[in-house]
Amino acid sequence: MYSSCSLRDCNRKKYCVLSLQTVLAARELRWKEEELLAKSLAQEFSGHRLAFAFCTLRMPASLRISGPYKEIVVQLRDALAEALMEKAFPIIASGQKQYDDGPSAWLASCCDEEILKRMAISIEEGHVLGALGDIDVTDAEARLLSRRDMGFEPRKCLVCDNEAMVCSAGQCHSLLDIAAHIEAIISDSMALRSSKSL
């Protein structure tokens, strides 16, 4: 149950409903904490080129705080950590936190931020759960790197083939429609996992 919901509400509804105020306050808090974290680790490891990856869920807030999806950010962060270790980039710190609008997992690496961003995009596009995560990458000054600036295509919508930002800003799809597509992605990932374990 979400901390500000009543038990009665949670028993009645499939998904929690968050106020706009709660979502906006959580986003601003996370943004400020990420900036502080990046700057404090950059100070602690001065002399190293650091880059940071922050993973959140790419879905409406009422779905983000639903139990079944919480572990996805950790799985995606861990997949990124594995990719970094394969290339011998050291990970100097990592963590996770539950905010009022959903979970977040992060890592800091001694790595060029553009390399980390490319790896994050590979996870978002290649991992079986990648479509459900948003991996923001910043440099040591907490400056965000964008796909567009690096010449990558914008992300596609979870439901249709249009640009995700256009669908999201225009609220083009219903919550139930989005939830159905998320469930399908999770089912596919579970099927893939069980086929690998056979």
Next chain:
Amino acid sequence: MRVLKSVTAGSLESSDVLVTITPVSEDHIEYDIESIVIKQYGKRIRQITEEMAESAGITGARIHVQDRGALECTLRARLETAIERSIVC
């Protein structure tokens, strides 16, 4: 009402908007609008920003809007917060 200090409201997360207001020496308001959906919603974002700044009656400010695909209600809430923060001592 004159803007007194540099403030921000919001974030650069997806579906959010970062509004930065800074004081300028002239009395007018300067607008700087950036959006990843500028083609589709650029005019509306500018219109809302100008409307809210005018109805709040602020002067002597540069308003920088960095939109990452925010809903209109999110843009309005971030602008309202930034304006409030900019005029409080």
